[in-house]
Amino acid sequence: xxxxxxxxxxxxxxxxxxxxxxxxxxxxxxxxxxxxxxxxxxxxxxxxxxxxxxxxxxxxxxxxxxxxxxxxxxxxxxxxxxxxxxxxxxxxxxxxxxxxxxxxxxxxxxxxxxxxxxxxxxxxxxxxxxxxxxxxxxxxxxxxxxxxxxxxxxxxxxxxxxxxxxxxxxxxxxxxxxxxxxxxxxxxxxxxxxxxxxxxxxxxxxxxxxxxxxxxxxxxxxxxxxxxxxxxxxxxxxxxxxxxxxxxxxxxxxxxxxxxxxxxxxxxxxxxxxxxxxxxxxxxxxxxxxxxxxxxxxxxxxxxxxxxxxxxxxxxxxxxxxxxxxxxxxxxxxxxxxxxxxxxxxxxxxxxxxxxxxxxxxxxxxxxxxxxxxxxxxxxxxxxxxxxxxxxxxxxxxxxxxxxxxxxxxxxxxxxxxxxxxxxx
Ligand code: IMP
Numbered sequence: 001x002x003x004x005x006x007x008x009x010x011x012x013x014x015x016x017x018x019x020x021x022x023x024x025x026x027x028x029x030x031x032x033x034x035x036x037x038x039x040x041x042x043x044x045x046x047x048x049x050x051x052x053x054x055x056x057x058x059x060x061x062x063x064x065x066x067x068x069x070x071x072x073x074x075x076x077x078x079x080x081x082x083x084x085x086x087x088x089x090x091x092x093x094x095x096x097x098x099x100x101x102x103x104x105x106x107x108x109x110x111x112x113x114x115x116x117x118x119x120x121x122x123x124x125x126x127x128x129x130x131x132x133x134x135x136x137x138x139x140x141x142x143x144x145x146x147x148x149x150x151x152x153x154x155x156x157x158x159x160x161x162x163x164x165x166x167x168x169x170x171x172x173x174x175x176x177x178x179x180x181x182x183x184x185x186x187x188x189x190x191x192x193x194x195x196x197x198x199x200x201x202x203x204x205x206x207x208x209x210x211x212x213x214x215x216x217x218x219x220x221x222x223x224x225x226x227x228x229x230x231x232x233x234x235x236x237x238x239x240x241x242x243x244x245x246x247x248x249x250x251x252x253x254x255x256x257x258x259x260x261x262x263x264x265x266x267x268x269x270x271x272x273x274x275x276x277x278x279x280x281x282x283x284x285x286x287x288x289x290x291x292x293x294x295x296x297x298x299x300x301x302x303x304x305x306x307x308x309x310x311x312x313x314x315x316x317x318x319x320x321x322x323x324x325x326x327x328x329x330x331x332x333x334x335x336x337x338x339x340x341x342x343x344x345x346x347x348x349x350x351x352x353x354x355x356x357x358x359x360x361x362x363x364x365x366x367x368x369x370x371x372x373x374x375x376x377x378x379x380x381x382x383x384x385x386x387x388x389x390x391x392x393x394x395x396x397x398x399x400x401x402x403x404x405x406x407x408x409x410x411x412x413x414x415x416x417x418x419x420x421x422x423x424x425x
Pocket of ligand 1: 014015016041042043126127128129130131132133134223224228237238239240273274275
Protein backbone atom coordinates (compact mmCIF):
# COMPACT_ATOMS: atom_id res chain seq x y z
CA UNK A 1 0.00 0.00 0.00
CA UNK A 2 1.30 3.45 -0.94
CA UNK A 3 1.27 6.51 1.32
CA UNK A 4 -2.26 7.52 2.27
CA UNK A 5 -3.50 10.79 0.81
CA UNK A 6 -7.13 10.76 1.89
CA UNK A 7 -9.11 13.64 3.32
CA UNK A 8 -12.65 13.87 4.57
CA UNK A 9 -14.59 17.15 4.49
CA UNK A 10 -17.41 17.33 7.03
CA UNK A 11 -19.88 19.98 8.10
CA UNK A 12 -19.61 20.49 11.86
CA UNK A 13 -22.79 22.47 12.49
CA UNK A 14 -26.33 21.93 11.14
CA UNK A 15 -25.40 21.62 7.47
CA UNK A 16 -25.09 24.44 4.91
CA UNK A 17 -21.62 25.32 6.19
CA UNK A 18 -20.31 25.88 2.68
CA UNK A 19 -18.79 22.45 2.13
CA UNK A 20 -19.50 22.63 -1.60
CA UNK A 21 -17.13 25.55 -2.05
CA UNK A 22 -14.41 23.97 0.11
CA UNK A 23 -14.67 20.63 -1.71
CA UNK A 24 -14.57 22.45 -5.04
CA UNK A 25 -11.33 24.17 -3.98
CA UNK A 26 -9.72 21.01 -2.64
CA UNK A 27 -10.85 19.02 -5.66
CA UNK A 28 -8.33 20.93 -7.77
CA UNK A 29 -5.66 18.91 -5.98
CA UNK A 30 -7.59 15.64 -5.78
CA UNK A 31 -7.78 12.61 -8.04
CA UNK A 32 -11.17 11.43 -6.86
CA UNK A 33 -14.11 12.94 -4.93
CA UNK A 34 -16.51 10.60 -3.14
CA UNK A 35 -19.98 11.30 -1.67
CA UNK A 36 -20.62 8.83 1.14
CA UNK A 37 -24.07 9.58 2.62
CA UNK A 38 -27.30 11.54 2.28
CA UNK A 39 -29.07 12.11 -0.98
CA UNK A 40 -30.78 14.89 -2.87
CA UNK A 41 -31.60 16.55 0.46
CA UNK A 42 -28.16 18.17 0.16
CA UNK A 43 -27.59 21.27 -1.89
CA UNK A 44 -23.98 22.18 -2.55
CA UNK A 45 -23.61 25.60 -4.12
CA UNK A 46 -20.44 26.46 -5.98
CA UNK A 47 -19.82 29.77 -7.76
CA UNK A 48 -17.23 29.76 -10.52
CA UNK A 49 -16.48 33.07 -12.24
CA UNK A 50 -19.88 34.38 -11.20
CA UNK A 51 -21.65 31.28 -12.55
CA UNK A 52 -23.66 29.40 -9.92
CA UNK A 53 -23.88 25.60 -9.77
CA UNK A 54 -26.16 23.85 -7.28
CA UNK A 55 -25.43 20.15 -6.96
CA UNK A 56 -27.59 17.79 -4.94
CA UNK A 57 -26.06 14.39 -5.70
CA UNK A 58 -23.01 14.73 -7.92
CA UNK A 59 -19.87 15.61 -5.92
CA UNK A 60 -18.65 19.18 -6.37
CA UNK A 61 -15.40 17.80 -7.85
CA UNK A 62 -17.23 17.32 -11.13
CA UNK A 63 -16.53 20.96 -12.01
CA UNK A 64 -12.81 20.08 -12.15
CA UNK A 65 -13.49 16.97 -14.22
CA UNK A 66 -12.24 14.75 -11.39
CA UNK A 67 -13.38 11.16 -10.95
CA UNK A 68 -16.57 11.50 -8.92
CA UNK A 69 -18.14 8.68 -6.98
CA UNK A 70 -21.61 8.30 -5.52
CA UNK A 71 -20.83 5.59 -3.01
CA UNK A 72 -22.94 2.89 -1.38
CA UNK A 73 -23.97 5.04 1.61
CA UNK A 74 -25.82 7.54 -0.56
CA UNK A 75 -29.54 7.17 -1.28
CA UNK A 76 -29.98 8.00 -4.93
CA UNK A 77 -32.89 9.73 -6.59
CA UNK A 78 -32.31 8.55 -10.16
CA UNK A 79 -34.39 11.27 -11.81
CA UNK A 80 -32.54 13.97 -9.87
CA UNK A 81 -29.22 12.41 -10.85
CA UNK A 82 -30.16 12.38 -14.53
CA UNK A 83 -31.37 15.96 -14.33
CA UNK A 84 -28.07 17.04 -12.81
CA UNK A 85 -26.11 15.22 -15.51
CA UNK A 86 -28.24 16.93 -18.18
CA UNK A 87 -27.98 20.34 -16.53
CA UNK A 88 -24.20 20.10 -16.30
CA UNK A 89 -24.10 18.82 -19.89
CA UNK A 90 -26.03 21.86 -21.10
CA UNK A 91 -23.33 24.01 -19.47
CA UNK A 92 -20.49 22.15 -21.16
CA UNK A 93 -19.57 19.67 -18.42
CA UNK A 94 -19.85 16.00 -19.38
CA UNK A 95 -20.43 14.68 -15.85
CA UNK A 96 -21.13 11.14 -17.02
CA UNK A 97 -17.55 10.76 -18.30
CA UNK A 98 -16.13 10.93 -14.77
CA UNK A 99 -19.01 9.66 -12.69
CA UNK A 100 -19.32 6.30 -10.93
CA UNK A 101 -22.47 5.09 -9.19
CA UNK A 102 -22.29 2.34 -6.60
CA UNK A 103 -24.16 -0.84 -7.40
CA UNK A 104 -24.81 -1.13 -3.65
CA UNK A 105 -26.39 2.32 -3.23
CA UNK A 106 -30.07 2.36 -2.32
CA UNK A 107 -32.57 3.96 -4.67
CA UNK A 108 -35.07 6.56 -3.49
CA UNK A 109 -38.37 5.28 -4.90
CA UNK A 110 -41.63 7.23 -5.37
CA UNK A 111 -43.14 5.68 -2.23
CA UNK A 112 -40.27 7.06 -0.15
CA UNK A 113 -41.07 10.57 -1.31
CA UNK A 114 -44.81 10.04 -0.84
CA UNK A 115 -44.29 8.78 2.72
CA UNK A 116 -41.88 11.61 3.56
CA UNK A 117 -44.43 14.18 2.36
CA UNK A 118 -47.32 12.49 4.13
CA UNK A 119 -45.46 12.21 7.46
CA UNK A 120 -44.54 15.88 7.33
CA UNK A 121 -48.14 17.05 7.19
CA UNK A 122 -49.10 16.04 10.70
CA UNK A 123 -47.88 16.54 14.24
CA UNK A 124 -44.26 15.83 15.08
CA UNK A 125 -42.89 17.00 11.79
CA UNK A 126 -39.13 17.26 11.44
CA UNK A 127 -39.11 19.85 8.68
CA UNK A 128 -37.47 17.46 6.23
CA UNK A 129 -36.57 18.34 2.67
CA UNK A 130 -39.29 15.84 1.56
CA UNK A 131 -36.82 14.11 -0.73
CA UNK A 132 -37.69 10.68 0.63
CA UNK A 133 -34.47 10.37 2.62
CA UNK A 134 -35.82 9.07 5.95
CA UNK A 135 -38.17 6.45 4.44
CA UNK A 136 -35.45 5.23 2.05
CA UNK A 137 -32.89 4.74 4.85
CA UNK A 138 -35.62 3.17 7.01
CA UNK A 139 -36.26 0.58 4.28
CA UNK A 140 -32.53 -0.03 3.91
CA UNK A 141 -32.23 -0.87 7.60
CA UNK A 142 -35.48 -2.84 7.53
CA UNK A 143 -34.04 -4.84 4.57
CA UNK A 144 -36.81 -3.77 2.24
CA UNK A 145 -34.78 -1.41 0.10
CA UNK A 146 -34.05 -1.49 -3.61
CA UNK A 147 -30.41 -1.20 -4.58
CA UNK A 148 -28.96 0.06 -7.84
CA UNK A 149 -27.89 -3.48 -8.75
CA UNK A 150 -31.54 -4.63 -8.46
CA UNK A 151 -32.43 -2.37 -11.37
CA UNK A 152 -30.50 -4.72 -13.65
CA UNK A 153 -32.25 -7.94 -12.57
CA UNK A 154 -35.62 -7.34 -14.26
CA UNK A 155 -37.59 -10.17 -12.66
CA UNK A 156 -36.52 -9.52 -9.09
CA UNK A 157 -36.81 -5.75 -9.61
CA UNK A 158 -40.42 -6.18 -10.69
CA UNK A 159 -41.17 -8.43 -7.72
CA UNK A 160 -39.58 -5.97 -5.30
CA UNK A 161 -41.47 -3.00 -6.73
CA UNK A 162 -44.82 -4.80 -6.70
CA UNK A 163 -44.36 -6.01 -3.11
CA UNK A 164 -43.26 -2.58 -1.92
CA UNK A 165 -46.05 -0.71 -3.69
CA UNK A 166 -48.60 -3.03 -2.15
CA UNK A 167 -47.20 -2.51 1.33
CA UNK A 168 -46.66 1.22 1.03
CA UNK A 169 -50.07 1.88 -0.55
CA UNK A 170 -51.65 0.35 2.52
CA UNK A 171 -49.64 2.61 4.81
CA UNK A 172 -50.32 5.69 2.68
CA UNK A 173 -54.02 5.01 2.73
CA UNK A 174 -54.49 3.80 6.31
CA UNK A 175 -52.21 6.23 8.11
CA UNK A 176 -52.41 9.31 5.96
CA UNK A 177 -55.44 8.95 3.68
CA UNK A 178 -53.05 9.63 0.82
CA UNK A 179 -53.49 8.26 -2.73
CA UNK A 180 -51.72 5.05 -3.70
CA UNK A 181 -49.07 4.46 -6.35
CA UNK A 182 -49.32 2.42 -9.54
CA UNK A 183 -46.57 -0.21 -9.94
CA UNK A 184 -46.75 -0.46 -13.73
CA UNK A 185 -45.96 3.20 -14.25
CA UNK A 186 -43.12 3.06 -11.73
CA UNK A 187 -41.60 0.00 -13.41
CA UNK A 188 -41.65 1.64 -16.82
CA UNK A 189 -40.17 4.86 -15.48
CA UNK A 190 -37.36 3.17 -13.55
CA UNK A 191 -36.45 0.82 -16.40
CA UNK A 192 -35.86 3.95 -18.46
CA UNK A 193 -33.62 5.49 -15.78
CA UNK A 194 -31.73 2.23 -15.36
CA UNK A 195 -30.98 2.07 -19.08
CA UNK A 196 -29.64 5.62 -19.11
CA UNK A 197 -27.47 5.16 -16.02
CA UNK A 198 -26.09 1.70 -16.81
CA UNK A 199 -22.69 2.92 -17.97
CA UNK A 200 -22.03 4.63 -14.63
CA UNK A 201 -22.83 1.69 -12.36
CA UNK A 202 -19.87 -0.11 -10.87
CA UNK A 203 -18.41 -1.71 -7.75
CA UNK A 204 -17.26 1.53 -6.12
CA UNK A 205 -16.02 -0.28 -2.99
CA UNK A 206 -13.25 -1.79 -5.08
CA UNK A 207 -12.76 1.35 -7.17
CA UNK A 208 -12.29 3.68 -4.20
CA UNK A 209 -10.18 1.24 -2.17
CA UNK A 210 -7.84 0.73 -5.11
CA UNK A 211 -7.48 4.49 -5.50
CA UNK A 212 -6.74 4.89 -1.77
CA UNK A 213 -4.23 2.02 -1.72
CA UNK A 214 -2.61 3.31 -4.88
CA UNK A 215 -1.77 6.61 -3.16
CA UNK A 216 -4.33 8.64 -5.08
CA UNK A 217 -5.62 11.84 -3.48
CA UNK A 218 -9.14 10.86 -2.49
CA UNK A 219 -11.50 13.41 -1.02
CA UNK A 220 -14.60 12.26 0.87
CA UNK A 221 -17.40 14.79 0.70
CA UNK A 222 -19.95 14.80 3.51
CA UNK A 223 -23.44 16.23 3.17
CA UNK A 224 -25.48 17.89 5.96
CA UNK A 225 -23.59 18.30 9.25
CA UNK A 226 -22.69 16.79 12.62
CA UNK A 227 -25.71 18.16 14.45
CA UNK A 228 -27.94 16.40 11.88
CA UNK A 229 -26.20 13.04 12.37
CA UNK A 230 -28.70 10.31 13.24
CA UNK A 231 -26.55 9.14 16.19
CA UNK A 232 -24.87 12.29 17.42
CA UNK A 233 -27.15 15.12 16.32
CA UNK A 234 -30.20 16.73 17.92
CA UNK A 235 -32.30 13.57 17.61
CA UNK A 236 -35.04 13.22 16.40
CA UNK A 237 -34.54 16.47 14.48
CA UNK A 238 -31.80 14.98 12.35
CA UNK A 239 -31.33 13.45 8.95
CA UNK A 240 -31.32 9.66 8.62
CA UNK A 241 -27.64 9.12 7.82
CA UNK A 242 -24.17 9.66 9.32
CA UNK A 243 -22.67 12.88 7.97
CA UNK A 244 -19.76 12.60 10.41
CA UNK A 245 -16.38 11.16 9.46
CA UNK A 246 -17.51 7.86 10.98
CA UNK A 247 -19.94 7.58 8.06
CA UNK A 248 -17.11 7.38 5.52
CA UNK A 249 -16.28 3.76 6.22
CA UNK A 250 -19.79 2.37 6.18
CA UNK A 251 -20.68 4.66 3.30
CA UNK A 252 -17.78 3.71 1.02
CA UNK A 253 -16.17 0.49 2.27
CA UNK A 254 -12.86 2.27 2.94
CA UNK A 255 -11.66 1.14 6.39
CA UNK A 256 -11.39 3.74 9.22
CA UNK A 257 -7.60 3.49 9.47
CA UNK A 258 -7.32 4.73 5.90
CA UNK A 259 -9.02 8.07 6.54
CA UNK A 260 -5.93 10.20 7.03
CA UNK A 261 -7.23 13.70 7.71
CA UNK A 262 -10.54 15.25 8.61
CA UNK A 263 -11.34 18.85 7.77
CA UNK A 264 -14.31 20.36 9.58
CA UNK A 265 -16.23 23.16 7.90
CA UNK A 266 -18.01 25.73 10.07
CA UNK A 267 -19.67 29.03 9.29
CA UNK A 268 -18.47 32.04 11.29
CA UNK A 269 -21.98 32.00 12.79
CA UNK A 270 -24.68 29.28 12.80
CA UNK A 271 -27.74 28.40 10.76
CA UNK A 272 -30.30 25.62 10.77
CA UNK A 273 -33.23 24.71 8.51
CA UNK A 274 -36.20 22.69 9.62
CA UNK A 275 -37.45 22.06 13.14
CA UNK A 276 -35.44 21.22 16.23
CA UNK A 277 -33.35 22.84 18.95
CA UNK A 278 -30.97 25.62 18.02
CA UNK A 279 -29.66 27.21 21.25
CA UNK A 280 -27.99 30.29 19.73
CA UNK A 281 -30.87 31.15 17.38
CA UNK A 282 -31.60 34.86 16.99
CA UNK A 283 -35.28 35.49 16.45
CA UNK A 284 -34.77 39.23 16.18
CA UNK A 285 -33.45 41.85 13.79
CA UNK A 286 -29.90 40.49 14.17
CA UNK A 287 -31.09 37.08 12.94
CA UNK A 288 -32.75 38.76 9.96
CA UNK A 289 -29.58 40.70 9.26
CA UNK A 290 -27.47 37.54 9.17
CA UNK A 291 -30.04 35.85 6.90
CA UNK A 292 -30.07 38.72 4.41
CA UNK A 293 -26.33 39.41 4.46
CA UNK A 294 -25.53 35.71 4.20
CA UNK A 295 -28.24 34.84 1.65
CA UNK A 296 -29.42 32.20 4.09
CA UNK A 297 -32.10 30.42 2.09
CA UNK A 298 -32.03 26.65 1.54
CA UNK A 299 -30.30 25.50 -1.67
CA UNK A 300 -32.69 22.54 -1.95
CA UNK A 301 -36.01 23.88 -0.64
CA UNK A 302 -35.54 27.66 -0.72
CA UNK A 303 -36.69 27.83 2.92
CA UNK A 304 -35.35 30.74 5.00
CA UNK A 305 -32.67 29.42 7.33
CA UNK A 306 -32.79 30.10 11.04
CA UNK A 307 -29.72 32.15 11.99
CA UNK A 308 -27.76 32.61 15.20
CA UNK A 309 -24.36 33.17 16.80
CA UNK A 310 -21.53 30.67 16.67
CA UNK A 311 -22.30 27.76 18.96
CA UNK A 312 -18.97 26.77 20.49
CA UNK A 313 -20.50 23.97 22.57
CA UNK A 314 -22.08 22.16 19.62
CA UNK A 315 -19.12 22.78 17.34
CA UNK A 316 -16.51 21.62 19.84
CA UNK A 317 -18.51 18.44 20.34
CA UNK A 318 -18.54 18.03 16.56
CA UNK A 319 -14.77 18.49 16.37
CA UNK A 320 -14.42 15.80 19.03
CA UNK A 321 -16.57 13.18 17.33
CA UNK A 322 -15.03 13.83 13.92
CA UNK A 323 -11.45 14.04 15.10
CA UNK A 324 -11.12 17.14 12.92
CA UNK A 325 -7.48 18.21 12.56
CA UNK A 326 -8.21 21.24 10.40
CA UNK A 327 -10.94 23.82 10.18
CA UNK A 328 -12.35 25.88 7.34
CA UNK A 329 -14.31 28.91 8.53
CA UNK A 330 -16.78 30.17 5.94
CA UNK A 331 -18.77 33.36 5.49
CA UNK A 332 -16.59 35.50 7.74
CA UNK A 333 -17.44 38.42 5.43
CA UNK A 334 -21.09 38.22 6.53
CA UNK A 335 -20.12 39.40 10.03
CA UNK A 336 -18.50 42.63 8.76
CA UNK A 337 -20.27 45.77 9.90
CA UNK A 338 -21.50 44.46 13.25
CA UNK A 339 -20.67 46.36 16.44
CA UNK A 340 -20.09 43.13 18.26
CA UNK A 341 -19.94 39.42 17.51
CA UNK A 342 -21.06 36.83 20.05
CA UNK A 343 -19.78 33.30 20.60
CA UNK A 344 -21.49 30.73 22.86
CA UNK A 345 -18.95 29.10 25.16
CA UNK A 346 -21.39 27.27 27.45
CA UNK A 347 -25.05 26.45 27.96
CA UNK A 348 -27.10 27.09 31.04
CA UNK A 349 -29.38 24.05 31.42
CA UNK A 350 -31.83 23.96 34.34
CA UNK A 351 -29.75 26.58 36.15
CA UNK A 352 -26.48 24.66 35.70
CA UNK A 353 -23.70 25.82 33.40
CA UNK A 354 -22.15 23.20 31.14
CA UNK A 355 -19.82 23.11 28.15
CA UNK A 356 -21.03 19.62 27.15
CA UNK A 357 -23.62 18.90 24.50
CA UNK A 358 -26.77 17.55 26.20
CA UNK A 359 -28.17 14.37 24.65
CA UNK A 360 -31.69 15.16 25.58
CA UNK A 361 -33.49 17.25 22.97
CA UNK A 362 -35.94 18.73 25.49
CA UNK A 363 -33.08 19.97 27.68
CA UNK A 364 -31.34 21.42 24.68
CA UNK A 365 -34.45 23.27 23.59
CA UNK A 366 -34.73 24.95 26.98
CA UNK A 367 -31.07 25.78 27.39
CA UNK A 368 -29.68 29.27 27.35
CA UNK A 369 -26.30 30.03 25.78
CA UNK A 370 -23.60 31.82 27.75
CA UNK A 371 -21.89 34.26 25.41
CA UNK A 372 -18.50 35.82 25.09
CA UNK A 373 -18.58 39.15 23.26
CA UNK A 374 -16.06 40.27 20.65
CA UNK A 375 -15.54 43.65 19.08
CA UNK A 376 -16.83 43.78 15.50
CA UNK A 377 -15.09 45.10 12.39
CA UNK A 378 -16.28 47.13 9.42
CA UNK A 379 -13.88 46.35 6.57
CA UNK A 380 -15.03 44.56 3.43
CA UNK A 381 -13.16 41.25 3.62
CA UNK A 382 -13.95 39.98 0.14
CA UNK A 383 -10.66 41.07 -1.43
CA UNK A 384 -8.42 39.80 1.37
CA UNK A 385 -6.33 36.75 0.44
CA UNK A 386 -3.72 36.84 3.21
CA UNK A 387 -4.72 35.94 6.77
CA UNK A 388 -2.51 38.68 8.20
CA UNK A 389 -4.47 41.31 6.28
CA UNK A 390 -7.70 40.55 8.14
CA UNK A 391 -8.84 43.32 10.51
CA UNK A 392 -7.48 42.96 14.06
CA UNK A 393 -10.87 42.20 15.71
CA UNK A 394 -11.60 39.49 13.11
CA UNK A 395 -8.25 37.85 13.88
CA UNK A 396 -9.00 38.01 17.62
CA UNK A 397 -12.36 36.31 17.00
CA UNK A 398 -10.78 33.59 14.86
CA UNK A 399 -7.93 33.07 17.32
CA UNK A 400 -10.45 32.52 20.10
CA UNK A 401 -12.42 30.12 17.90
CA UNK A 402 -9.25 28.12 17.18
CA UNK A 403 -8.30 27.96 20.87
CA UNK A 404 -11.78 27.09 22.00
CA UNK A 405 -12.15 24.29 19.45
CA UNK A 406 -8.49 23.29 19.71
CA UNK A 407 -8.12 22.97 15.97
CA UNK A 408 -6.13 24.99 13.42
CA UNK A 409 -7.95 27.13 10.90
CA UNK A 410 -6.53 26.26 7.49
CA UNK A 411 -8.98 28.16 5.29
CA UNK A 412 -11.21 31.21 5.66
CA UNK A 413 -13.89 31.94 3.09
CA UNK A 414 -14.69 35.63 2.53
CA UNK A 415 -17.14 35.45 -0.37
CA UNK A 416 -19.11 33.08 -2.59
CA UNK A 417 -16.64 32.85 -5.45
CA UNK A 418 -14.00 30.16 -5.60
CA UNK A 419 -11.18 32.71 -5.40
CA UNK A 420 -12.59 34.59 -2.39
CA UNK A 421 -10.71 32.35 0.00
CA UNK A 422 -7.78 32.73 2.36
CA UNK A 423 -5.61 29.60 2.36
CA UNK A 424 -3.51 29.53 5.48
CA UNK A 425 -1.52 26.32 5.73
P1 IMP B 1 -34.16 15.08 5.59
O1 IMP B 1 -32.69 14.88 5.48
O2 IMP B 1 -34.77 15.61 4.32
O3 IMP B 1 -34.86 13.88 6.12
O4 IMP B 1 -34.40 16.24 6.67
C1 IMP B 1 -34.09 16.07 8.05
C2 IMP B 1 -33.53 17.35 8.64
O5 IMP B 1 -32.25 17.60 8.06
C3 IMP B 1 -34.37 18.60 8.35
O6 IMP B 1 -34.25 19.47 9.46
C4 IMP B 1 -33.69 19.21 7.15
O7 IMP B 1 -33.92 20.60 7.05
C5 IMP B 1 -32.24 18.90 7.47
N1 IMP B 1 -31.39 18.82 6.26
C6 IMP B 1 -31.33 17.82 5.35
N2 IMP B 1 -30.43 18.09 4.41
C7 IMP B 1 -29.89 19.27 4.73
C8 IMP B 1 -28.84 20.06 4.15
O8 IMP B 1 -28.22 19.72 3.14
N3 IMP B 1 -28.56 21.21 4.79
C9 IMP B 1 -29.18 21.60 5.94
N4 IMP B 1 -30.14 20.89 6.51
C10 IMP B 1 -30.49 19.73 5.92
